[in-house]
Amino acid sequence: NPHLKLSFWETPTSLLLLLLWLGPLATPGMEDAAFPHLGESSQLPPRACPPRCSCPRADTVDCNGLDLRVFPDNITRAAQHLSLQNNQLQELPYNELSRLSSLRTLNLHNNLISSEGLPDEAFESLTQLQHIYMAQNKLSVAPQFLPRSLRVADLAANQMMEIFPLTFGEKPALRSVYLHNNQLNNAGLPPDAFHGSEAIATLSLSSNRLSYLPPSLPPSLERLHLQNNLISKVPRGALSRQTQLRELYLQHNQLTDNGLDATTFSKLHSLEYLDLSHNQLATVPAGLPQTLAVLHLGRNRIRRVEAARLRRVRGLRYLLLQHNELGSSGLPTGVLRPLQGLHTLHLYGNGLDRVPLALPRRLHTLVLPHNRVAALGARDLASTPGLAELNLAYNRLASARVHRQAFHRLRSLRSLDLAGNQLTRLPMGLPTGLRALRLQRNQLRVLEPEPLAGLEQLRELSLAHNRLRVGDIGPGTWHELQALQVRGRLVSHAVPTPPMVATHPCHLP
Numbered sequence: 001n002p003h004l005k006l007s008f009w010e011t012p013t014s015l016l017l018l019l020l021w022l023g024p025l026a027t028p029g030m031e032d033a034a035f036p037h038l039g040e041s042s043q044l045p046p047r048a049c050p051p052r053c054s055c056p057r058a059d060t061v062d063c064n065g066l067d068l069r070v071f072p073d074n075i076t077r078a079a080q081h082l083s084l085q086n087n088q089l090q091e092l093p094y095n096e097l098s099r100l101s102s103l104r105t106l107n108l109h110n111n112l113i114s115s116e117g118l119p120d121e122a123f124e125s126l127t128q129l130q131h132i133y134m135a136q137n138k139l140s141v142a143p144q145f146l147p148r149s150l151r152v153a154d155l156a157a158n159q160m161m162e163i164f165p166l167t168f169g170e171k172p173a174l175r176s177v178y179l180h181n182n183q184l185n186n187a188g189l190p191p192d193a194f195h196g197s198e199a200i201a202t203l204s205l206s207s208n209r210l211s212y213l214p215p216s217l218p219p220s221l222e223r224l225h226l227q228n229n230l231i232s233k234v235p236r237g238a239l240s241r242q243t244q245l246r247e248l249y250l251q252h253n254q255l256t257d258n259g260l261d262a263t264t265f266s267k268l269h270s271l272e273y274l275d276l277s278h279n280q281l282a283t284v285p286a287g288l289p290q291t292l293a294v295l296h297l298g299r300n301r302i303r304r305v306e307a308a309r310l311r312r313v314r315g316l317r318y319l320l321l322q323h324n325e326l327g328s329s330g331l332p333t334g335v336l337r338p339l340q341g342l343h344t345l346h347l348y349g350n351g352l353d354r355v356p357l358a359l360p361r362r363l364h365t366l367v368l369p370h371n372r373v374a375a376l377g378a379r380d381l382a383s384t385p386g387l388a389e390l391n392l393a394y395n396r397l398a399s400a401r402v403h404r405q406a407f408h409r410l411r412s413l414r415s416l417d418l419a420g421n422q423l424t425r426l427p428m429g430l431p432t433g434l435r436a437l438r439l440q441r442n443q444l445r446v447l448e449p450e451p452l453a454g455l456e457q458l459r460e461l462s463l464a465h466n467r468l469r470v471g472d473i474g475p476g477t478w479h480e481l482q483a484l485q486v487r488g489r490l491v492s493h494a495v496p497t498p499p500m501v502a503t504h505p506c507h508l509p
Contacts, residue, residue: 048076063087071096078102085109085133091117098125110136120144134158135178142167150174156204157181162188170196177203180225184208194218206249213238223247227275233259240267247273251296255279262286276300277320284309291315298322298346307335315341322348334358347371355380362386369393369417375401386412393438394420404428418442419462426451433457440464449476458484
């Protein structure tokens with residue numbers, strides 16, 4: 001049919017050939033120089049990152065907690081921070097570590113790495129390493145060599161019995177070493193263990209098997225942890241160079257008076273905190289430095305405190321003597337008076353039969369429960385007008401032997417604990433600023449308004465386990481106690497909520 005004939009240029013085949021010959025049509029707005037050509041991608045190639053790990057930055061590889069049993073073999077050489085903690089690694093391959101010469105932080109905490117799985121030269125190529133964390137592994141000895149650039153080394157909670165001279169020696173930038181919870185004895189700690197590392201400020205050797213304080217400790221130390229060892233002696237001069245030491249922890253050892261001498265602590269001119277609790281000391285150590293702020297001597301065998309031993313520590317703030325053997329003559333009158341800055345005196349669990357006399361005027365907290373105090377005279381507490389907390393719980397106080405003015409001078413008193421005594425009535429002359437009064441486990445038989453008069457700030461009154469009944473509460477007892485929350489039960493009836501504080505809940509344990 002002549003009407004249906006098409007010219008050559010009008011056939012579909014011809015049009016396709018024409019388009020191929022002319023090339024792609026231009027599109028408005030297209031700039032050839034910026035547009036990607038066929039076969040090219042507009043995205044940068046992805047950074048190499050080990051499978052299942054994350055790489056939030058070009059220098060960081062995080063493989064934490066993936067249950068890895070083999071060291072990843074495709075870590076970028078640019079990595080500066082590598083975390084492999086909380087895995088199942090048993091060894092560190094030298095050929096993989098040696099590639100990572102840019103590493104600054106290596107975290108291997110909580111794996112199964114043994115000394116057999118750690119080549120002697122494992123870290124020799126890591127010349128920029130600053131932080132290494134290998135706590136909670138299976139090391140029986142320390143690495144023989146750690147990089148000179150190191151600042152922090154944590155090898156705690158292994159099974160190490162020995163360290164070597166270049167494990168921590170010759171590290172001028174090293175600041176912190178953590179070796180606690182290992183099996184180190186003195187033979188496993190060489191005399192030159194820290195030679196050439198004159199910047200170490202924190203050293204933790206707690207929970208090991210040391211029998212005496214190691215010699216040749218860094219003079220730069222500021223914090224030294226030696227608690228939970230078997231230390232029975234501090235050799236003469238062992239602490240003579242540590243003039244920057246501020247905190248010394250020696251609790252839970254086997255120290256006796258014979259294991260210390262007058263020079264043991266005398267050169268520690270910066271010492272502020274000394275913990276000697278849980279030892280076998282019979283006296284307060286001699287030669288304590290005058291900078292001391294906290295002295296912890298609890299759980300020893302001290303029977304008497306000598307004034308001469310405390311003469312230099314006039315700035316002491318906290319003196320802890322709980323659970324010793326202090327009896328009636330254990331704290332002579334005025335023995336603590338020179339401690340003008342004393343804030344807290346802790347005497348829990350001794351055998352004292354009265355409150356120590358002539359205590360420091362600025363004393364804030366006096367803790368005396370579980371002693372044998374049977375009486376409070378009118379002036380027994382007169383020397384401490386600034387006392388804010390007084391705990392005399394579980395002594396032998398009876399109402400007849402508590403003077404009506406025993407608390408009269410304590411105008412700053414906010415908390416008074418008299419629980420567990422033998423009181424049959426409330427003490428008289430309570431300070432008006434009192435906020436907490438604990439009288440549970442006494443023998444109270446009556447509550448009268450007079451002892452509570454003026455206690456407008458009292459918020460807590462504990463009366464549990466007494467012999468009170470509702471009928472034993474006198475009229476007007478609650479009148480002025482507008483902030484009170486009553487705590488306790490009577491023998492057969494709950495203590496009624498004071499009528500003026502009905503909006504406050506009663507706490508009835």
